[in-house]
Every structure is written in C-alpha cells, then in structure tokens.
Amino acid sequence: MYRYDDIDQQLLEQRVAQFRDQTRRYLAGELEEEQFKQLRLRNGLYIQRHAPMLRVAIPYGLLSAAQLRKLAHIARRYDRGYGHFSTRQNIQFNWPRLEDVPDILAELATVQMHAIQTSGNCIRNVTADHFGGVAPDEVVDPFVWCELIRQWSTLHPEFSWLPRKFKIAVSGSVADRAAILVHDIGLAAVMGTDPDSKQSGSVPGFRVSTGGGLGRTPIVGHVIREFLLWRHLLSYLEAILRLYNRHGRRDNLHKARIKFLVKERGPEAFAREVEAEWAHLKDGPATLTESEVQRVAARFTKPGTDPDLTHQDAEFTLKKVRSVPGFAAWERRNVHPHKLPGYCAVTLSLKKTGVPPGDVSAGQMEAIADLAERYSGDELRVTHEQNLVFADVARRDLPALWQALRALGLATPNVGLLTNIISCPGGDFCSLANARSIPLADAIQRRFDDLDYLFDIGELDLNISGCMNACGHHHVGHIGILGVDKHGEEFYQLEIGGSQGAQAALGRVLGPALSAAEVPDAIERLIEVYLERRDSDAERFVDVVRRIGIEPFKERVYDYADQTSPDRIRPLAAAAG
Amino acid sequence: MTTLIKRRRIEYDRWLRLPAEAEDAPREGDVIVPLALWRARGEVLRWRYCSLGVWLEGHEDPAAIERDLHVFHLIALRVGGFADGRALSAARLLRERYRWRGELRAFGDVGSDLLPFLERAGFDAFELREDENAEAALAALGEIRVQLPAFRRSASQSA
Numbered sequence: 001m002y003r004y005d006d007i008d009q010q011l012l013e014q015r016v017a018q019f020r021d022q023t024r025r026y027l028a029g030e031l032e033e034e035q036f037k038q039l040r041l042r043n044g045l046y047i048q049r050h051a052p053m054l055r056v057a058i059p060y061g062l063l064s065a066a067q068l069r070k071l072a073h074i075a076r077r078y079d080r081g082y083g084h085f086s087t088r089q090n091i092q093f094n095w096p097r098l099e100d101v102p103d104i105l106a107e108l109a110t111v112q113m114h115a116i117q118t119s120g121n122c123i124r125n126v127t128a129d130h131f132g133g134v135a136p137d138e139v140v141d142p143f144v145w146c147e148l149i150r151q152w153s154t155l156h157p158e159f160s161w162l163p164r165k166f167k168i169a170v171s172g173s174v175a176d177r178a179a180i181l182v183h184d185i186g187l188a189a190v191m192g193t194d195p196d197s198k199q200s201g202s203v204p205g206f207r208v209s210t211g212g213g214l215g216r217t218p219i220v221g222h223v224i225r226e227f228l229l230w231r232h233l234l235s236y237l238e239a240i241l242r243l244y245n246r247h248g249r250r251d252n253l254h255k256a257r258i259k260f261l262v263k264e265r266g267p268e269a270f271a272r273e274v275e276a277e278w279a280h281l282k283d284g285p286a287t288l289t290e291s292e293v294q295r296v297a298a299r300f301t302k303p304g305t306d307p308d309l310t311h312q313d314a315e316f317t318l319k320k321v322r323s324v325p326g327f328a329a330w331e332r333r334n335v336h337p338h339k340l341p342g343y344c345a346v347t348l349s350l351k352k353t354g355v356p357p358g359d360v361s362a363g364q365m366e367a368i369a370d371l372a373e374r375y376s377g378d379e380l381r382v383t384h385e386q387n388l389v390f391a392d393v394a395r396r397d398l399p400a401l402w403q404a405l406r407a408l409g410l411a412t413p414n415v416g417l418l419t420n421i422i423s424c425p426g427g428d429f430c431s432l433a434n435a436r437s438i439p440l441a442d443a444i445q446r447r448f449d450d451l452d453y454l455f456d457i458g459e460l461d462l463n464i465s466g467c468m469n470a471c472g473h474h475h476v477g478h479i480g481i482l483g484v485d486k487h488g489e490e491f492y493q494l495e496i497g498g499s500q501g502a503q504a505a506l507g508r509v510l511g512p513a514l515s516a517a518e519v520p521d522a523i524e525r526l527i528e529v530y531l532e533r534r535d536s537d538a539e540r541f542v543d544v545v546r547r548i549g550i551e552p553f554k555e556r557v558y559d560y561a562d563q564t565s566p567d568r569i570r571p572l573a574a575a576a577g
Numbered sequence: 578m579t580t581l582i583k584r585r586r587i588e589y590d591r592w593l594r595l596p597a598e599a600e601d602a603p604r605e606g607d608v609i610v611p612l613a614l615w616r617a618r619g620e621v622l623r624w625r626y627c628s629l630g631v632w633l634e635g636h637e638d639p640a641a642i643e644r645d646l647h648v649f650h651l652i653a654l655r656v657g658g659f660a661d662g663r664a665l666s667a668a669r670l671l672r673e674r675y676r677w678r679g680e681l682r683a684f685g686d687v688g689s690d691l692l693p694f695l696e697r698a699g700f701d702a703f704e705l706r707e708d709e710n711a712e713a714a715l716a717a718l719g720e721i722r723v724q725l726p727a728f729r730r731s732a733s734q735s736a
Contacts, residue, residue, distance in 0.1 A: 010723045018720040022690065038659040039690055151727035157697035158669050161662025234727065245666045250657075280674055292727065 001064050001379050002147045003299050004112045011154070012109040015116060019043050020102035027099070042122060042160070044115025045101055053429070054093045054101060055118040056108060060128035060146040060170070061089035061382040065369040068380065070111040072365035078104050083365070085350060085358040087422055087473055088167070089127050089382040090118055094429050116154060121162045123153035123241075127169045129177040130383040133302075134338050134345055134391045140189035140204045142172035144297045145233065148288065151296070152234050159241045163248035164256035166241070167213075174502075179384060181221045181504040182212045182476060184258045185240060192227040204230045210240055211262030211270070214470035218506045219259045222267035224274060230293070232278075235286040239278035243270075303377020303392040309342025314395030321399040329451060330402055330413040344395050346376075348388040348405060349412040349420065353445035356438040357423040358386035367408050375401050384473075385422055387415065418460040418527075419445045422473055426466030426483065427490070433466030435483025435490035440464060440516055447520040457527055460541045461499070476500040478542040479526060480507045481519065492519050496526065496553055497545040508550050511558050525556045580711045582692075583680070583702040585718060587711045590704070592630060594653065594684065609653050612637050615645070623648050632684070635663040639670045651680040653704075656695065658686030665698040672699035689714035693721055 004012075019039070026036040040046075044055040056071070071091060075083045078100050079093045086092055096104060108114055117124055126149045128142045129135065149168060153159070159166070171178040172189035180186030186209040191202035206228045212221025228236050244258045262270045322328045336345040348368065350358050360368070368388065372380045375397050376390035383389055388410075393401060405411040414420045421444065424430065426437025441464055448454055463477030467484075474480030480495035491513035498507030514522055529552050530541045545553065581590040594609040595602060602608050602622060609630035610622065622629060623645075630651030631642055642649070652671060654664040664683065671677040683695050684704040692703060692714055705714055 005726075007723050007726060011721065011725060014721045014723065021720070035659070035688060035690065148727050151725035154725050154728065155694075155721065156728060157694045158665045159662070160694055161659055161665065161691075242666050242669075246663055250661055284673070288727075295726070 001301050012114050016105045016109050023102050041120035044118035051095045052098050054096045056091050056115050057118045057125045058090050058382050059150050060126055061130055063380050065372040065378050067111045067113055068365050068369040072362040074104055075362040082359055082361045085382050085386050087384050121164050122160045123166045129171045129173055130381040130389050131345055135173045136337050136339055137174040138172050139191055140172040142170040142189055146170050147296050162245055163250045176502045179500040182214050185210050186221050194229055211259045213257050213259045214475050216468040218475040220504050224271035231288050235281040236278055238281050238286055239274050243273055305340055305392055311341040313342055317396055330411050333413040333415045342395055344393055346390045346393050347415045348410040349414055350387050351414055351420045352409050352412045357421050357441055364408055371404055416459045417454045418448050418457055418462050422463040424466050424471035434485035435466050437464045437466040443520050475506045484513050499542050510554050522557045526553050529553050529556050580705045635661055639667050643675050653682040653684055655685040656683045656687050668699040689717040692717050
C-alpha cells in the first residue's frame with residue numbers, strides 16, 4: 001500500500017472543502033446545472049436513474065483492510081448496505097444523496113481515499129495488473145509507476161479538461177492482465193538498456209501503446225515506442241496528452257477519444273508527432289529522478305512475508321484437505337502462483353449466482369477486511385474482472401481461508417470460467433444503458449450451474465455491457481453480449497472470439513440480436529459447437545472460434561430462424577421450453 | 578464591464594480587445610489585436626502603438642507568434658470553459674517553450690472554478706465571465722494550496 005505523505009493528505013482535505021463549497025453554491029442556486037455537472041463529475045458523482053452514483057477511486061486496485069472497512073461504513077450509513085466493484089477497479093455506490101456527498105468524501109479522506117477524476121474528461125484512475133508485485137512472470141512491479149502517474153495526473157493543470165476521458169493502464173508482467181491494449185495509453189513495463197548510459201545491463205522502461213479503447217468503436221492500441229526509459233515516463237506521457245489535448249476532436253462526443261486522432265493521423269505518423277513534441281519536453285522538469293522514484297517506492301508498505309516458507313511446508317496439510325468436496329476445485333480455479341514458494345494469491349469470487357457481478361455487502365466487506373488482516377498482510381486488490389484478490393496468502397493457510405470464504409459466499413470456484421461474468425450495472429441502475437445486464441448475468445449463471453460441466457468447458461470469459469459504451473468490456477469477452485434497444489424493447493447482440501491480454505482481439509458479431517429469454521439457449525448452443533469441435537481439453541472456446549471461424553457457431557444459433565420475424569429467433573425459446 | 582484579476586488582485590483594465598473580425602485598429606491606446614489582424618497588418622501595427630497585445634483562438638498555434646513575441650506587451654488566449662482545455666496547452670507552450678514572461682491573459686468562458694487550473698498552467702490575468710464575481714474567483718484560487726510531488730516536479734513554474 002502507498003501511504004500518503006502530508007502533501008497527499010492536505011490535497012485531499014482541501015479538495016473536500018472545495019467540493020463542499022461547490023455543492024453548497026449549487027444547492028443555493030449560485031452555480032448553474034452545467035457548471036456544477038463538470039465539477040461533480042470530477043469528484044466521481046453522476047446523476048443516475050434512481051439517485052446520484054458515487055464512484056470512489058481505488059488507485060490501481062490496491063486497497064487496505066482499513067479502507068475497506070470505511071467503504072463498508074459508507075455503504076451502510078449513506079447507501080443501501082452494499083457497493084459495486086467496477087471493471088476499472090473502482091467501487092460505486094448507487095444510492096447516496098447529493099447533500100451527503102461532501103460528508104462521504106470527508107470520511108474517505110480520513111483513510112486516504114477520494115473520488116477525484118473518477119469521471120469527466122480527464123485522466124482517470126490508473127489501472128494495473130491485480131497480481132502486481134507477486135506474479136511469478138513479473139518483470140517490473142507496476143505499482144510505483146502507477147503511483148507516480150497518479151500524483152502527476154491528479155488535478156493536472158494542462159490535462160484536466162480534455163476532449164474526452166483518458167485511461168492509462170500499466171502491466172509489468174509477461175502476461176497482460178491489465179488489458180493495456182484497450183486503453184488510451186497502455187504501458188508494458190519491461191527491462192531494456194539505457195541508450196544514454198555507458199553502462200550495459202538492464203534498466204526498467206516501458207513499451208508504450210496508444211489509441212486503444214472499447215466503447216462504440218473498439219480499437220486495439222498501437223505500440224508507438226518499443227522502449228521508453230523509466231526516467232522519461234512522465235515527459236513522454238505529456239507529449240502524447242498534449243497532442244491529444246490540442247488536436248483531439250471536440251465537436252463530436254463519439255469521435256473524441258484519442259483512438260480517433262491516432263486513426264486519423266495513422267499510428268506511425270502519430271508516433272512521429274509524439275517524438276517531435278517529446279523532443280522539447282525530454283529531460284525537462286517532468287523528468288523523473290532516482291530519488292523521486294525512491295521517495296514514492298519507500299512509502300509503499302509490503303505485507304510481511306516469510307521468505308523461508310517453502311512450497312513443501314504446506315503440501316502436507318493441503319493433501320489432506322484436497323479430498324474435502326469443493327476444496328480442490330477452488331484451489332484449481334481461485335488460487336494463483338506467487339513469486340515466493342510458500343505463498344499464493346487467492347481470488348475472492350464476486351460472481352456467485354444470485355448476486356450481481358461485483359456487488360459486495362457491507363457485512364461482507366467487513367469480514368473480508370478481517371480476513372485480509374489475518375491472511376494477506378492487511379491489503380487486497382480489486383480486479384478489472386470485478387473480483388477481489390488476496391495477494392500474499394501463505395499456502396498453509398489455504399484450508400482455513402477457504403472455510404472462511406465459503407461461509408461468506410466468496411469461494412465460488414469459477415475464476416476464468418463461464419460464470420465469472422464481467423457485467424456493467426446495466427439498465428437497473430445506469431441511465432445510459434439500453435438494456436439490463438444483471439438479470440441476464442443471473443440467467444446465464446443459473447443455466448450453467450453444474451460445476452463439472454463448467455470445468456469441462458474450461459476457460460471462458462463472458463462479458464456483458466448494457467450499452468455500446470462497453471463498460472462491461474463485451475468486445476474482449478470470448479463471448480461478449482451487448483444490450484441494444486429496439487423500439488423500446490431490450491435485445492442482446494452476441495459477439496464471439498474477442499480476448500484481452502497480450503493477444504487482445506475484438507469479438508465478431510454473431511448475427512441479429514436476441515431477446516433476454518433466448519440468450520442462455522444461444523450460449524448453450526455456442527458451447528455445444530465448441531465441445532464438439534475442440535481438439536482437446538486444452539483448446540479453449542476462443543481458440544476454436546479462431547480456428548474454425550464464427551460460421552459454425554452462427555449456423556447453430558440461428559438454425560431455426562423464424563421467417564416471419566427476421567429480426568430474431570423465436571424458435572430457440574420454443575425449443576428450450 | 579468585465580472584471581480583471583491580475584496576479585490575484587482586482588485591477589482596472591486599460592486594454593481594448595478588438596473582435597475577431599476587426600480589419601484595423603485605432604491609432605492610439607493599448608490594444609489587443611486578433612491573430613488574423615496581426616498577420617494581415619502586423620508590419621504596420623508594430624510601429625503604431627506604445628502597447629500592443631495579441632489574442633489567439635483555441636485552435637490557433639502559439640508557434641505563429643513565436644518570432645514576434647518581443648513586440649507584444651500582452652498575450653491573451655480565448656478559453657473555452659470546461660469543455661475546451663486547449664488554452665491550457667497553449668499557455669504552457671508560451672511559458673515553457675517560447676519563454677513568454679509578460680502578461681498571459683485568459684478571456685472567454687472564464688469561471689472561477691477553472692481559475693486554479695488556468696493559473697497553474699501559466700496564466701496570470703483573467704477577464705472573468707460576466708456572471709462571475711471577483712471575490713468568489715479570488716477565493717477559488719486559494720482552495721487548493723498544494724500540488725502533489727510528482728506534479729510539482731513537472732509543473733510550469735512560471736511566475
């Protein structure tokens with residue numbers, strides 16, 4: 001965890017006082033609606049379907065037990081007793097009262113939390129690999145760089161009023177678990193050689209990509225620099241942001257993200273422009289120094305781990321427990337490797353059937369905080385797949401932790417499987433949505449409730465967005481579902497073949513949209529085709545789609561197309577019923 | 578008349594800012610001319626006034642006046658409010674790349690809540706929007722008194 005210094009803390013307190021006054025002026029009629037809108041957005045406050053929605057920042061997904069307890073308190077006191085973890089590693093409260101928001105922000109400030117820049121056309125919360133610092137395939141710990149970016153981007157005087165929102169993601173591992181290629185800027189931390197140094201040997205740097213994004217025009221980002229020395233991180237970001245701030249479109253909301261600028265100029269030409277701008281900024285005041293990086297690194301607390309603990313220490317205990325029904329499945333899906341041999345990372349699944357994906361009650365939050373203190377060095381992470389992670393669990397504690405999580409309904413062994421659905425809040429809460437997401441996620445989870453079947457299907461990402469803003473990342477789901485509105489009715493369009501990670505790809509639309517009732521059947525048919533056509537268990541759903549194309553899937557789903565209603569496939573429901 | 582705040586004080590504004598479509602400027606007084614007029618008549622104007630300023634629209638590049646900076650007493654940039662932050666980049670370019678040390682003035686949609694960003698980007702003078710009052714604007718400038726360390730390193734320390 002990064003611990004604030006005095007300046008970090010003062011900034012938060014001054015920001016709370018500022019927003020308290022802005023809210024007062026608005027409620028007193030001194031501030032116009034549109035003016036206040038821009039100010040409240042930059043404090044995470046949306047006006048939603050039922051009430052304001054407050055999005056609280058969880059920088060790069062890292063959270064302490066004390067912070068989680070505060071979130072539980074806020075959920076209980078100011079909301080309806082729960083919170084929703086989002087795909088951007090933040091938490092959202094759906095029922096606060098506008099008048100209470102300054103008080104909520106003041107409470108958050110006491111635990112070094114805030115809602116700064118969680119919405120609005122500015123640099124948003126930077127996201128990262130949820131296994132940062134512990135993943136065995138990690139090259140560079142991303143968190144220090146994330147924190148430097150957080151400090152640099154907070155209330156940035158030049159880049160706080162951009163053409164559109166701006167998202168930066170950082171990964172420091174071989175595998176990309178932060179979906180960096182679908183961000184405005186993706187930073188892959190790598191090791192390389194310093195061109196300015198006479199010494200040989202590897203130093204940290206970044207492979208920089210830009211122009212990626214989901215939304216209504218999904219685009220995979222382009223690498224514009226293979227190696228950027230760590231020292232130049234912020235000046236290079238400034239060069240990209242400056243080009244975007246000056247030349248990004250402001251006349252059309254739907255063409256305002258940086259991906260459109262990159263596309264219009266061409267990635268190579270854009271890269272040259274960035275280099276030309278950077279030539280002026282390079283080695284300027286934004287240049288990082290070793291002492292500056294050290295200053296930030298030194299404020300990170302690390303969970304106390306015992307380096308002498310070995311893998312074998314735990315095996316004796318674990319062997320006995322593996323025969324207990326459920327444990328082995330949980331260990332296989334929800335327990336992940338760690339740099340240290342005696343340790344592991346554990347995913348707390350927030351995807352139990354019957355609970356909206358990403359939702360956690362206040363009681364659960366408090367219990368999770370207790371467990372984090374006891375088993376994972378006081379901290380936890382939020383993943384962009386809307387689960388939680390304990391990153392530093394001693395393997396010998398796994399049986400006890402499993403029991404505790406099971407009692408809380410947080411041990412569903414479905415990480416990486418079909419029911420680990422990513423879903424936006426959808427039409428139940430969000431005023432932008434065309435269709436509801438949560439009831440659909442629930443219906444799919446109910447249909448695939450047989451654990452053996454789920455394990456047999458294997459790795460499958462299923463993502464749902466309630467509208468084309470794509471908050472549920474449907475474009476990069478192996479199966480993606482998009483809510484659409486047809487003459488005031490909810491329909492769902494299916495995409496298959498998308499994926500996140502280093503080989504990020506966008507899914508292809510399968511065919512005409514389906515009704516909510518038809519979707520679970522359609523997915524069952526997709527799975528049928530997959531199971532028939534796969535070479536072996538090792539070939540995943542998405543691999544088969546890539547190998548054989550979408551046609552066989554399309555044929556199966558739309559087999560019985562109803563001629564009288566070309567828009568949809570009624571007989572599916574009939575066949576199922 | 579709009580209120581002028583300069584270096585955090587309310588000041589009398591002696592400058593006349595000509596509209597975008599101006600084809601010529603009055604023969605005396607302190608005048609801020611649009612870039613288009615400067616481009617068209619600069620060779621005449623530069624000998625005419627004791628005090629001359631220029632103003633730029635959001636899309637106009639400060640590089641266009643780089644070679645003429647020594648002529649001007651003031652540069653003004655039109656600010657597009659919350660919806661348009663281009664003037665913030667232009668301000669930093671003028672201060673940092675082109676080393677402009679004179680008055681840098683914001684006009685247009687200049688509300689008090691935008692002032693802290695404008696000031697930190699390098700503006701030192703503000704023509705407030707009609708509906709804004711000077712006390713609120715000055716108060717807004719004092720609301721956030723610290724900057725985060727990593728940003729302080731990169732900030733334009735203009736004043």
